[in-house]
Amino acid sequence: MTLFRTGLSRGLVAGLMVFSSLTPAFAEGGAAAAEVRPVLWVEAKAEHAGLLNFAGTVEPRIKTDLAFRTLGRVTARNVQVGDVVKQGAVLMEIDPLALQLAVRSAQADLNSAQAQLENARITEKRKETLAASNSVSQADLELAQQGLISAQASVDKSQSSLDKAREQLGYALLKADFDGAITSTLGNVGQTVASGQTMLTLARLDQRDAVVDVPEALLPAVRATPEINVELQLDPHVTARGILREVAPEADATTRTHRLKIAIDTAPAAFRLGSVVTVRFSTDDGLEVIMLPTSALLHRDGKDFVWRIDPDGKQVHLTAVKTDPKFANSSHMRILSGVSRGDKIVAAGVDELQDGQNIRLGQERRT
Known part of the structure; x- marks a missing residue:
């Protein structure tokens, strides 16, 4: 019994010694694991540098919404989307009947005023002759002179009204303000339109931009690029040199990109409006x-x-x-x-x- 207790005690002591020797190792391993x-x-x-390549489109720098300057019903539309027109070309027409009647009325008013002016001129001359022989009073002469002045003013007013009516008659024709291409049409024959209602959109062809959207992170590199090349995606061999003209001050709320406009005024005619292009921004070192x-x-x-x-x-x-x-x-x-x-x-x-x-x-x- 004594021997059994002695052996048990010795085994317990040995186990405690082994456990105590392993405990620091476990603690050290746990600390090391905690540091990961x-x-x-x-x-x-x-x-x-090809990273700075962006797909974009060719857009006109200047495009204008065209509208009639008077109320009327459309009687003719002479163009379609994509048509190239010259300055002064008639694009659309409205019914001119009411405007023609206004011109006739103004012309009649002018004729009446001119007749009254002629009568006032004769009366004033007669009064002046009679006043020279003291046959009429000075007051009658002055009254005739005032009547002549009033008649002349009526003629001037009627002439202005006629000029205005003729000008408004010209509003029945919607003409191109410059050479360009039609990019959109919003009116059809038979439609009654209000004054100022957009009917067509006309874009200039001689001033074009390549428009791309660039992430904000790449704006500094884009701004610092010394050279911009624009090439058609349909034919990469057709290229043009671009000049950074405008950077949108604010990012798009959805895409968070900034819109850039690169001028390509000297680009070949193949860079038509709406063409898809690749804009390449070359870095200064090319690395x-x-x-x-x-x-x-x-x-x-x-x-x-x-x-x-x-x-x-x-x-x-x-x-x-x-x-x-x-x-x-x-x-x-x-x-x-x-x-x-x-x-x-x-x-x-x-x-x-x-x-x-x-x-x-x-x-x-x-x-």
């Missing part, structure tokens, strides 16, 4: 471009760093990079050196990591 951080990451993808989200950058002592993830995805290392200052206020930064194609970079939480820290790859960020 999941990270959001992004893969550095290098692309050529490959690596873009990383700004959240991946760590700023220390006036320098920029990123956390590069080991190929096995278990540790991170602090890596110095050179960035393009043109992208200082952008959501993405262009990396000039320090990062290569295919590198995995921590995309968020860069202030909470240490060099050599164990990590676990989390979700990949899509740029």
